[in-house]
Amino acid sequence: MKRIWLLFLLFFLLMGCDDGVYSSTLIFDGRHTFGSETRLPGDVLLRAGTTELAAGSQVAGSIYVLGGTLVANGQIDGDLAVLDGEVRLGPDAVIFGDLRTSGGKTRQADTAVIRGQTITGLALPLDGVQAQPGGWEATFRWLIGVLLLASLGGVWAQWQSRRQTQPLRNVADAALIHWLPSAALGLLGLLVLPILLVMMAFTVVLIPLVFVLGLIVSLVWAMGVVSLGALLGEWMAARWLKPTFRQPMSPGWTTFTGTVLLMGLFALPWVGEALLGLTAVLLLGAVLLSRFGTRTYEPPPTVVMAEDLSVYERP
Amino acid sequence: MIGDYTGSMDLFLYIRARNWPAVAGYGLFVGLMAVGYFYNVTFVQLGLKDLGERALGLSPAAVAQQMAVLALLTGVVALVVGFGMQRRGWGTSLLRKLQLALAVVLVQTGLTAVSPRIASSPQFLLWIVICSLALGVGVPATFSLTTDLVPVRDRGYVAAAITAVAYFAAAAFPGSWAIDSFSRTMLWLMVPGALGLGGIVALASSGRSFVAVWVAELSQHHRQTRFGNGRFVTNGHGHIDRRFFGFVALMFGIFFVDSLGFLRIVDTPILVDGAWQAAQQSPRLIIAMTHVVAALVAGVMYTYLDERHLFYWIFTLFALTHLSYTFRVWLLPETTVAALGTPMLYATAVSLYTVVNFALWSDFSTPRTISGNTAVGVALSGWTATFLSTALAIRWQTQGMLLDEHLRWVQALALLFLLAMLVVAVIRSPDRGNGM
Secondary structure, rough: OHHHHHHHHHHHHOOOOOOOOOEEEEEOOOOEOOOOOOOEEEEEOOOOEEEOOOOOEEOOOOEOOOOOOOEEEEEEEOEEEEEEEEEEEEEOOOOOOOEOOOEEEEEEEEOOOEEEOOOOOOOOHHHHHHHOOOHHHHHHHHHHHHHHHHHHHHHHHHOOOOOOOOHHHHHHHHHHHHHHHHHHHHHHHHHHHHHHHHOOOOOOOOHHHHHHHHHHHHHHHHHHHHHHHHHHHHHHHHHHHHHHOOOOOOOOHHHHHHHHHHHHHHHOOOHHHHHHHHHHHHHHHHHHHHOOOOOOOOOOOOOOOOOOOHHHHHO | OOOOOOOOOOOHHHOOOHHHHOOOOOOOHHHHHHHHHHHHHHHHHHHHHHHHHHHHOOOHHHHHHHHHHHHHHHHHHHHHHHHHHHHOOHOOOHHHHHHHHHHHHHHHHHHHHHEEEEEEEEHHHHHHHHHHHHHHHHHHHHHHHHHHHOOOHHHHHHHHHHHHHHHHHHHHHHOOOOHHHHHHHHHHHHHHHHHHHHHHHHHHHHHHHHHHHHHHHHHHHHHEEEEEEEEOOOOOOOOOOOHHHHHHHHHHHHHHHHHHHHHHHHHHHHHHOOOOOOOOOOHHHHHHHHHHHHHHHHHHHHHHOOHHHHHHHHHHHHHHHHHHHHHHHHHOOOOOOOHHHHHHHHHHHHHHHHHHHHHHHHOOOOOHHHHHHHHHHHHHHHHHHHHHHHHHHHEEEEEEOHHHHHHHOOOOOHHHHHHHHHHHHHHOOOOOOOOO
């Protein structure tokens, strides 16, 4: 039943990818003319053939030219990125974003307007990296994020404490007791995941799935951090608070405190980044190993052994 | 007492117990198998193609036929020798297996030395026949050393070490993919190796010196529980069963899919010039390191997880890799931009299945059945699939099949295997409660 609900959720998320959340137009061959009344809702990808955007037409997203010929005389709300092929910007062409070229031929009428920048050598935008806020604003955002994550984790831990299943405990146990298979699985995931995401984004057709996968990865990361935070909080409470106050701290509070502390450790310069990297590998693997905390991982009998060192000595 | 739960390798416990003969056994096995596999993935897979097509001027179709002969003969010889060894009880005789391995190494060294001097098609065919005989003997002889030299608990890690060494060397120092170059490189490894192994076998056979004591000590290992029966031996006798054939079919699929795609990829300059055949060292090192990391990961996963999950990963990665190549060829047919993502995915998939191949067959066997089981496993799945798919790949190429169509076939096959596995898993609905 649980699987059916998960499939339903995935299907629901994918339904949201239709026009409105993300749309795109792919042109692989042939001749296509978009008249003055045409409005294309998302990005456009040209692989080959000839595409003409008449004066008065509008593309709501960016255009990526990988090959073929584009004759643009309308309005482009996003960027125009030219990796290969031929682009002719007509007299009525207006680009609200940047014109980025790293290959092919681009010709431009004198009256064509480019509201953004004209960049040569970098066809794909890296604005997201540059647009990160700094200073107090960044710290404030980070703090809000940490408190939100810790609060949600605390609520979950409190709710979970009254139930038999212990997802957070399962994940934390997998990460700490069975760290080797967790790290191996996490490493494999991290080796494959970035390549997979880039590849999917590159195909354009699969961009909606990139968002779904990104969401899942974020959830996995959040679950892992909260699990480890819960364990850290529990350990701190047992070591320092219980001897002083003689009253057990609630699971919700220990999880909240541990998660905040863990995120604080990640924010430390140098050490924090290394810790973050190692923990990310370990937690990704632990979440997968415990199947999102739904089961307690148990190694096969060949790994679990209780033997005397003398049996390894020479006869 | 070591403890109730220990993730430690048996190797470390042997080191702690100062049992150096057992530790040296690991070294002997890894060295022998890593060089053997390096020979297979470079000299046999790429060198013979160059020898036939470039040096002798044979048509790709003719070379495809010769490769099919090699596959068929190797498989048949491996089965005959494997079951012959099993019948004579040689699976439990370490010295006999080392003698057979030495014979194989000597023949292969001779074949490697004469390969650049082959000048005609009949000579090439004769070379292939002798090579098949040697490889056919080598498969059961060397793989069955596992029950004497590697404890069950460490088989995944040891397979990982073999894979990491072989693929690191193949990817980081590829040289030119020409028979002369391969021959020179291999002789640097094989001549000292043959002398070393020859010395061990000679001294062990004479029954004198510390080497004889060492081999005699190792030859008793298969009697211990730690070494004897593999982890998948459930019925006590280690005979081939239905589950075993299921894995043979899966491994056949993996080898087939890999080889079918790879031989076309290596013939496509835009796909290899920035990766396996890059002029700079860094892309090759990245691929080599990916092989190493993926092999180590596979070693751990094989040890700790249900083996089915490794197969899911492998087929998924192959499907993704070829999907990625298909998109690249389709969307950017003329780009010269070198992207390492897909070769890294490929290297990961290849390392994962190689580790499984090195560990799986011995884990289905007892010391008595290992030669026969290994012959069936490696010969039917590995050799036959690799060379049949090689022949098919070359035939498709000669028929003028376009690159993206070829890759789509490979991708479809990988997805088909994955789907079949998932369907079987759902139908059987196993809940072994072990691992993932």
